[in-house]
Amino acid sequence: MHQYTTLIVSDIHLGTRVCRTDKLLTVLRQTSYAELIINGDLFDSNRITRLSAKHWEVLKALEEIAKTKKVFLIGGNHGRKLDSEAVKIGIEVRDSYAFEIGQNRFLCVHGDEFDFFVRRLVRLSKVAGSVYSFLQSFGGRQQRMARFMKRLSKHALGVPKRQRRLALRHAAQHGASVIICSHTHVSHDDFTNDIRFINSGSFCENICHFVTIDEQGNPALHAV
Numbered sequence: 001m002h003q004y005t006t007l008i009v010s011d012i013h014l015g016t017r018v019c020r021t022d023k024l025l026t027v028l029r030q031t032s033y034a035e036l037i038i039n040g041d042l043f044d045s046n047r048i049t050r051l052s053a054k055h056w057e058v059l060k061a062l063e064e065i066a067k068t069k070k071v072f073l074i075g076g077n078h079g080r081k082l083d084s085e086a087v088k089i090g091i092e093v094r095d096s097y098a099f100e101i102g103q104n105r106f107l108c109v110h111g112d113e114f115d116f117f118v119r120r121l122v123r124l125s126k127v128a129g130s131v132y133s134f135l136q137s138f139g140g141r142q143q144r145m146a147r148f149m150k151r152l153s154k155h156a157l158g159v160p161k162r163q164r165r166l167a168l169r170h171a172a173q174h175g176a177s178v179i180i181c182s183h184t185h186v187s188h189d190d191f192t193n194d195i196r197f198i199n200s201g202s203f204c205e206n207i208c209h210f211v212t213i214d215e216q217g218n219p220a221l222h223a224v
Contacts, residue, residue, distance in 0.1 A: 102217025
């Protein structure tokens, strides 16, 4: 098993039917790492009653990990009131997280700060969230329609492209050589002007994504 310095997962959305707890638990248990970063949206809503037995299993696994490793949760735009539950099990909550490994300076931010729709059109964003939840009620196990509408709305609003452009500017302003976002659920990895932009995707899709960083400071985007 390859030893990584850091494992980054994001957009888990505990409390929704689209959360792929099976794939997340496999990654958490079968990857060797010294530090875990949850890059936003561990929870989907502020209602703890929406957590199923599988969701509680994830929290139990995170609690066990936090006993021996450093675990960070970057604040996202969903379920922030339940972040206190993460603190109870030993997870440190931050607005962002900057660190250095090898020759790279990393900056992890959720990325909702680059989303005009979420930040400026709050009521409309909540309505869209309600529609998304409604679609999940009829989607069965695969949740194809809910997932399709999520991707379609993000692309239609130009969120991934805007996030990348603003994130690269943010990285340059903060002296980061690698910036890692999530929020859009659209995985991405490229270089622009010597800055690497990575979107770590989500654990709400049929194909989920996560990021690892090795001891030399080399990041990699993985699919599972």
